[in-house]
Amino acid sequence: MEIRFLGGAREVGRSALLVDDTLLLDYGMKADTPPSYPVASARQVDPDAVVVSHGHLDHVGAVPALLSGTDRPPIHWTPPTRQLTRRLARDTLKLHGNSPQCPFGEESVRRLGEVSVEHGYRESFTAAGYEVTFFDAGHIPGSAHVLVDDGDTRLLYTGDFHTDDQRLVAGTTARPDADVVVCESTYAGVSHDPREHVEERFLDRVQTTIWEGGTVIVPAFAIGRTQEMLLVCASADVPCYVDGMGVEVTAMLRRHPEYVRDPDALDRAAGHAREVTGRDGQRRRIADQPVAVVTTSGMLSGGPAMTYVPAVRANPTNQIALTGYQVAGTPGRELLETGSAEIDGRMLRVSARVDQFDFSAHADEAGIRSFLDAYRDATVLVNHGDDCVAFADTLREDGYTASAPELGETVTV
Structure with a gap:
C-alpha cells in the first residue's frame, strides 16, 4: 500500500491522503489569504473514489473541485458530513467564487448530490476496491476514523478526534485493528484542562x-x-x-x-x-x-x-x-x-x-497517547500538526515505529 501525503503533512489544513493513486481520503483547504489547497490538483489526483472523515473546511473544503471534470468519483461520508460539506462549499463560493484561486464553481457544488454515498458508523462498504469502515471519532457530529483494508494491510486514518466527552458528542472509544495509523497531532505537547x-x-x-x-x-x-x-x-x-x-x-x-x-x-x-x-x-x-x-x-x-x-x-x-x-x-x-x-x-x-477558554474538540497529548497505546505494534505516521516531527521523535523514543512524512511524500507500508 502506498500513501501519498497531498496536504496536512507537517501542517494543519488542506488534509488529503491518496492511497495507491486510487482512493482519496479527504481533500481540504487552508483558509489563508488567498486560500491554499492540496499540492496535487483535482485533475492530477483523479481518484476512483473519495472518502471524507468529517465536515470541517480543512478536510472537505476542496472536495467539489473533484467534480469539475468529466470524471465524477463517488464520495463516501456520514450524513452530517455530506450536509456540512455542501454548506461550507456554498460559503466558499460566496467568499471566493469570483476569484481565480477558487477551484470550483456552482455546478460542482450541485454535483455533490449526484455522487454522494452515505454510511453510518461500523457499516463496512467498498470504495475503489477497498473495504472501508467508519468509526465514531468523537470530534464533531458525523466525524469518523476511516479504516481502509486491502486484504493485506489495514490502514487507520484517524481524521480529527477527541478521547474525552464533550456535551455535543462523546469521546471516541473505537480502536479497530490496524497495521498502519495516520494520526493527527494538533495538540501534541499540550495538556487540556479538565x-x-x-x-x-x-x-x-x-x-x-x-x-x-x-x-x-x-x-x-x-x-x-x-x-x-x-x-x-x-x-x-x-x-x-x-x-x-x-x-x-x-x-x-x-x-x-x-x-x-x-x-x-x-x-x-x-x-x-x-x-x-x-x-x-x-x-x-x-x-x-x-x-x-x-x-x-x-x-x-x-x-x-x-x-x-x-x-x-x-x-x-x-x-x-x-x-x-x-x-x-x-x-x-x-x-x-x-x-x-x-x-x-x-x-x-x-x-x-x-x-x-480551551473548548478544544481535539485530543491533547495524553489523549493522543491513550489512543495510540492500542497501536504499539503498528506503524504510526504523524500528520495534522504544527510540530509533527517532534511528536514522531518522542513516539520513537517510547518504542513506536513512527515518522512524520513531508508534504508530497509517498510512504510505502
Whole structure:
C-alpha cells in the first residue's frame, strides 16, 4: 500500500491522503489569504473514489473541485458530513467564487448530490476496491476514523478526534485493528484542562459580566463549537442569542439525533437561545443588553462578529470570550496578543475584557497517547500538526515505529 501525503503533512489544513493513486481520503483547504489547497490538483489526483472523515473546511473544503471534470468519483461520508460539506462549499463560493484561486464553481457544488454515498458508523462498504469502515471519532457530529483494508494491510486514518466527552458528542472509544495509523497531532505537547474546569471558569466570567450589566460576545466556529457553547449556556440558564452560520448548522444537526450525545439536551439548548435574524440594527441593539451572544466567526475573521465586536469594544464591563484556538495572523490572535485587532478593515483598540477558554474538540497529548497505546505494534505516521516531527521523535523514543512524512511524500507500508 502506498500513501501519498497531498496536504496536512507537517501542517494543519488542506488534509488529503491518496492511497495507491486510487482512493482519496479527504481533500481540504487552508483558509489563508488567498486560500491554499492540496499540492496535487483535482485533475492530477483523479481518484476512483473519495472518502471524507468529517465536515470541517480543512478536510472537505476542496472536495467539489473533484467534480469539475468529466470524471465524477463517488464520495463516501456520514450524513452530517455530506450536509456540512455542501454548506461550507456554498460559503466558499460566496467568499471566493469570483476569484481565480477558487477551484470550483456552482455546478460542482450541485454535483455533490449526484455522487454522494452515505454510511453510518461500523457499516463496512467498498470504495475503489477497498473495504472501508467508519468509526465514531468523537470530534464533531458525523466525524469518523476511516479504516481502509486491502486484504493485506489495514490502514487507520484517524481524521480529527477527541478521547474525552464533550456535551455535543462523546469521546471516541473505537480502536479497530490496524497495521498502519495516520494520526493527527494538533495538540501534541499540550495538556487540556479538565472540561468541567473550563466550563466553570467560562460560566463564572460570563455570569459575572452579565450581572454587572455587560454584554458577552462568544466567537465560535459554526460547526461543533457553536452547539457546544449553546449547551454550556443552557446548562446554567445563561441568557443568550445565537447568530451566524451556526444557526443553520444547529438546525441541521438536530435532524440527525443519532450523531449527537444527547439530542434532547441539544433541542433544549436550541430553544433556550434566541436566534438573530441578521439585521445589523438588531445586532447593535443586542450588543447593549446583558446577555451572551454566540456568533461566528471563531477567529474574528468575518461573520456577525464584525458588527458585535466594534459595538462592545469600548466598554470595559463587556467581554469577548474566545472559545477556540486562534491561528497566528488572525484578528482573534492579534486581539489576544495586543489588545487591538483589524475588524472589517479597521484597526480597533478593544477596552472590553478579552478571555480565552480551551473548548478544544481535539485530543491533547495524553489523549493522543491513550489512543495510540492500542497501536504499539503498528506503524504510526504523524500528520495534522504544527510540530509533527517532534511528536514522531518522542513516539520513537517510547518504542513506536513512527515518522512524520513531508508534504508530497509517498510512504510505502
